[in-house]
Amino acid sequence: MSEPFDNTAGPLTTESGAPVSNNNQSEAAGVGGPLLIQDQVLLEKLAHFNRERIPERVVHARGAGAYGTFTVTADVTKYTRAKFLSQVGKETETFLRFSTVAGNLGSADAVRDPRGFALKFYTEDGNYDLVGNNTPVFFIRDTIKFPDFIHTQKRDPYTGSQEADNVWDFWGLSPESTHQVTWLFGDRGIPASLRHMDGFGSHTYQWVNEAGEQFWVKYHFKTDQGIKNLTSEEAAVLAGQDPDSHQRDLRESIERGDFPSWTVQVQIMPAAEAASYKFNPFDLTKVWLNADYPRITIGKLELNRNPENVFAEVEQSIFSPAHFVPGIGPSPDKMLQGRLFAYGDAHRYRVGANADHLPVNRPHATESRNGNRDGYYYDGRHGGQKNYEPNSFGGPYETGQPLWAPVQVNGATGEWETPKHSLDDDYVQAGYLYNLMTEPEKERLIANLAGFIAKVSRDDIAERAIANFAKADEDYGKRLAAAVAELRA
Structure with missing residues (x-):
């Protein structure tokens, strides 16, 4: 005998709350007749179904998320006045x-691609969003090239597929990408799981203490589970067998109480040292050498709660590097500067002008108070409050206290190249990274790169791409050239 249904939820209703008498047969004009437009249950279901999706993110479309806690483990008040960092x-x-x-949203997890690492802190001074990747660097240093770069990674307008010609044509003509490409095609290019990879703020940010002293900072999240990666061969099998492998692993680990965690570290540079550092400290294609600015452990990040609804909390979650709190601000990093606008603009288009009102996005430890009203999905939360400032009706007021410190600028406006420092070029750090690798790691790097470059249809594009790696390290270039030649023979 089958178990009885659990009817404790009450009767099924329409969106307006009216009970539904039949959810299995549409209303028809007689037995076997055509359906009737008066069947509002049917029309409501179909109309809502047609509108269930929102535009997917242009980049970072496929994602997984979880809630957690960040705990301060070291005193950093001499560097920043951010309240959430104020006490061990x-x-x-x-x-x-x-x-x-x-x-795209339906693609596989186990692929060779950078991983976004977007972290929202629900602080008492509002939400602080730290938007980074699982690599400390990126392919380009100026946001104006971002649409061009992403177009090469997406589907070709003629073939409808990702094309090796487009990818390597752009990378070959953009030698600043050599460092990140070396990261991407090395062993860490395909993490075994989301729990077994590091995260980085990637950009340089400003910290300001109570005395107004400025520091430049880079964030590092070192996985406590240890680094684990997949080879290209392992990933190809896993992506085909289980496209949701990384999302499932994260969810199931939290469900069984195996909460993933990361040790949070920062590199801190006094603001006065930026101008004379050997590399431009605001260049996203470069790292700060640990020997120059050692990592300092400041906290622990743990993920311990899964979302109840993936669409509501993961797909509709929004992150913007412009979401700062007092004591933390931007730097002159050209990629960061463009993203301060682009991320918020993307979310207003994709989710709507009131995306910040959704539970996953709104502040949890304080509340938002401003004059923004109306628009799609406005919930009327402000009631009859005045929507302008200043007002004499007890409305919110400006504090006169900037979140971060001003940065001195001078010179004429113009489309300037990123300033070069003493050791700046597009190749040196890629060479450093190559020479940190063991011989087996180098062999896998060469094989991964060669397998992709060999798909390029034009010799000049392949040769230009290889030349960039040769400028990073002579051995790197020679081995890659030989491997590509063998595959293209």
Whole structure:
């Protein structure tokens, strides 16, 4: 005998709350007749179904997320006045979204691609969003090239597929990408899971203490589970057998109480040292050498709660590097500067002008107070409050206290190249990275790169791409050239 239905939820209703008498047969004009437009249950279901999806993210479309806590483990008050960092032992609720970059919403997890590492801190001074990747660097240093770069990673307008010609044509003509490409095609290019990879703020940010002293900072999240990666061969099998492998692993690990965690570290540079550092400290294609600015452990990040609804909390979650709190601000990093606009603009288009009102996005430890009203999905939360400032009706007021410190600028406006420092070029750090690798790691790097470059249809594009790696390291270039030649023979 079958178990009885659990009817404790009450009767099924329409969106307006009216009970539904029949959810299995549409209303028809007689037995076997055509359906009737008066069947509002049917029309409501179909109309809502047609509108269930929102535009997917242009990049970082495929993602997984979880809630957690960030706990301060070291005193950093001499560097920043951010309240959520003000006391050892202090805990702040967080939401972390992982993602691949180039793939569509339905693509596989186990692919060679950077991973987004977008972290929201629900602080008492509002939400602080730290938007980074699982690599400390990126392919380009100026946001104006971002649409061009992403177009090469997406589907070709003629073939409808990703094309090796487009990818390597752009990378070959953009030698600043050599460092990140070396990261991407090395062993860490395909993480075994989201739990077994590091995260980075990637950009340089400003910290300001109570005295107004400025520091430049880079964030590092070192996985406590250890680094684990997949080879190209392992990933190809896994992506075909289980496209949701990374999302499932994260969810199931939290369900069984195996909460993933990361040790949070920062590199801190006094603001006065930026101008004379050997590399431009605001260039996203470069790292700061640990020997120059050692990593300092400041906290622990743990993920311990899964979302209840993936669409509501992961797909509709929004992150913007413009979401700062007092004591933290931007730097002159050209990629960061463009993203301060682009991320918020993308979310207003994709989710709507009131995306910040959704539970996953709104502040949890304080409330938002401003004159923004109306638009799609406005919930009327402000009631009859005045929507202008200043007002004499008890409305919110400006504080006169900037979140971050001003940065001195001078010179004429113009489309300037990123300033070069003493050791700046597009190849040196890629060479450093290559020479940090073991011989087996180098062999896999060469094989991964060669397998992709060999798909290029034009010799000049392949040769230009190889030449960039040769400028990073002579051995690197020679071995890659030989491997590509063998595959193209």
